[in-house]
Amino acid sequence: MGLDRGWLSELIPPTGYVPDFLNPTPAGPAPAPAAEWDAILALPADWVRQDLDHLARHQGHLGPRLRPCTPTRPPAWPRSHKRSKRTGSWHYWARIRAVLDAGIFYRARTVAEHSAGRLFNDLHTS
Known part of the structure; x- marks a missing residue:
């Protein structure tokens, strides 16, 4: 999958606001990608929703994967580290x-x- 489509293209625009939840405080000086992914997955849904609302204000809309998200229904991120490693x-x-x-x-x-x-x-x- 290219970076011009999919989750990344909806979450990280070419310019402007990038959701804060994508940059959790690292557990150490050189955390492994799996640890960073786990930190993102563990964030409260309301924090993620707040950042997505902010992103929508900056972009004018959310992409199709992010639009159905609500405070009680967070984004359905790919949960498998193996899948994420490939994509x-x-x-x-x-x-x-x-x-x-x-x-x-x-x-x-x-x-x-x-x-x-x-x-x-x-x-x-x-």
Whole structure:
């Protein structure tokens, strides 16, 4: 499944608001995708509904998968980690993690060798 259709395209627009419940507080510095998914699934339905209402206001509507959701009927997310691994970015997680870790190492080294000023001057403005 491409990223231009399905759950992700309804939840994460190209620009604008992204529902807060998609970013739960991590349990540690490098949580596994399965732990993150479990944290999302454990959220109260009213929190999810509030974020979906906010998303609808920003986008003007909700997609067909999200429209039938109510406070007592939360989204029917795919519950299987195996299915999610096949359809989401989990297939690429090791590569994503390596890129993120390399970015953190690069920035820490820049601060250590040059200064925080150099770090901030190198950040993109957009």
